[in-house]
Amino acid sequence: MRKQLLLAAILLTSIKGFAGSIDYLSQQDAEYFAHPSMTGKxxxxxxxxxxxxxxxxxxxxxxxxxxxxxxxxxKMKVDGETFKSDKPSPIIPSIQIVKVDNGRSYFFHGGAIAGGGNVAYEGGLGMFKVMENTLNNKFNPHHIPNANPIKFLGGNTVKGSSYYVTLQGGVAQKINNHWSAAFALRYVNAERKLKGVGNYRVQTGPKPTYHSFDINSERTAQGINGIFGLNYNNDKLNVGLRYESETRLNFKTKEKNLDSFKNSFKNVPYGSLILGGVLGNSNVKEWTNNAKGKRNLPAMASIGASYAITEKTTLLTSGNYYFIKEAGDSFGAYDGYHNGYEVAFGIDHKLNEKWTLMGGYQYTNTGANKNTYKDTDYALDADMFGLGVKYQYSPNLSLMATGATVVYHSATSVTNVTYSKHVYSMGLGATYKFN
Incomplete structure (x- = not known):
């Protein structure tokens, strides 16, 4: 029983929410996949x-x-075993509405501001396999009479999701012929889920016993933040700036399957003391029932420029900076991180009055520290390459189709798990101007 408790403690400590290092999703519409340098447009x-x-x-x-x-x-690879998720995200909608009247505009955006979508790792997580070495090295079987090494027997498909749905709106005003300013408010509704089972053989006496660690947890939060913008425009050059304040998100947790784990301590010597140590760990309590704590969205700043080198060709560039180290965090989600950034370049080229070709590149430095990677919270640096086409169907309607490939830089954690990702993305968009 002692080893069973130690096993459960380490499994719980290894679980965190599915998302990137900063949680943010920069892709907020279809055009982003063609050229992610959007802030200056x-x-x-x-x-x-x-x-x-x-x-x-x-x-x-x-x-x-x-x-x-x-x-x-x-993918995550450890000790010759691979755990893979190839679950697609087929439908992620978003919408923008803008009303412009004599130098003043009112704007609205709705979409998914952050999160990692859905994942489903076949056979469990890499950390489940790591437990064999971790436990057997730290708690040597000869310390317990008649004990044998712990063995990971496989798991089910571990599922996780992370969605931060947003609604934002505001007003922009021209200050003069070259400058304008904007202010907006954003509402965020965040939901994070984790569900999975890992199976083990544990022998702390004459005969082995078989145990399943089971968790089914949901965390939710809501928050509001402010958005501030400036824009400079002349005939050929446009420069945009945007600052988003930190979004306070106080998560509350509901967990369905840990009661049996808790009940198993009722007749165990020192059970309440051990249980308190497990469930009180900062990496554990965020997933236990009625747990509360902050995991704020960091403040961020963005600057971008577009320059028309000819009547048909426009060059674009932009950069985003995320203030991760300053973000409020009750559970160590950002421990060991530095502030992240993105740098992007793009081009628009009009073939004729109907067709426009688009292309771009972006480098992402997530700010993550691989020494803090966990199976459900590993943010990898990446290179993104995009292409797209826009078609002016009528004076009032334009259509676009875009695509991008995101090549992530694989990394190996201190627990010897190698993490890798690859994503292919497609975007479809339609813009209509009402008379």
């Missing part, structure tokens, strides 16, 4: 990327609807 996408720039649009009411589709392969 003027257009309907500015409802999210460059709100102050919307004041320079032609008068009218615009609506853009988008869908993203992601084909994802996530």
């Amino acid at each position: 003027i257009g309907v996408s500015g409802a999210y990327y460059n709100p102050a720039g919307t004041a320079f649009m032609e008068d009218g009411t615009y609506m853009q609807v988008n869908n993203q589709t992601h084909f994802k392969t996530y």
Whole structure:
């Protein structure tokens, strides 16, 4: 029984929420996959990327609807075994609405501001396999009479999800012929889930016993933050700036399957003391029933520029900076991280009045420290390459199709688990201007 308790403690300590290092999702519409350097552009996408720039649009009411589709392969390898998730995310919608009237605009955006979508790791997690070495090295079987090494026997498909749905809106105003400013508020509704089982053989006496660790947890939070923007525009050059304040998210947790684990301590000597140590761990209590704690979205700043080198060709560049180290965090989600950043470049080229080709590249440094990686919380640096096409179907309607491949830089944690990812993304969008 003693080894069973130690096993459960370490398994619980290894579990964290599914998401990236900073949780943020930069892709907020279909055009992003063609060229992610969006902050310096003027257009309907500015409802999210460059709100102050919307004041320079032609008068009218615009609506853009988008869908993203992601084909994802996530892998973790340890001791010759591979645990893989290839669950796609086929439908991720978003919408932007902008109304412009004589140098003043009102804008709205709805989408998924953060999170990692759905994952499903076949056969369990890499950490389940690591437990054999971790436990047997730390708690040598000869310390317990008649004990044998612990053996991982496999697991079910471990499922996780992380979605932060957002609604935001605000107003932008021209200050003069070159400058505009914007202010907006954003509402975030966050949900994080984790469900999985790992099976083990434990022998602390003459005969082995078989145990399953089972967790089914859901964490939810809501928050509001402010968004501030500036934009400079002349005939060929446009520069956009955006700052988002930190979003306070106080998560509350509901867990369904840990009662049997808790009840198993009723007749165990020192059971309540051991149980308190397990469930009181900072990495554990966020997933236990009625647990509460902060995991805020960090503040971020973005700057971008677009420059028309000819009537047909426009160059774009942008950068995002995430203040991760300053973010409020009750459970060590950002321990060991430095502030992350993204750098992007892009190009628009008009073939004619109907067709526009788009392309771009982005480098992402997540700010993560691989020494803190866990199976459900590993953020890898990445390179993104995108292409797209836009078609002006009519004076009021434009359509776009985009695609990108994201190549992540694999990394190995201190527990000797090698993490890797690859994602193919597609975007479809339509923009309509109402007369």
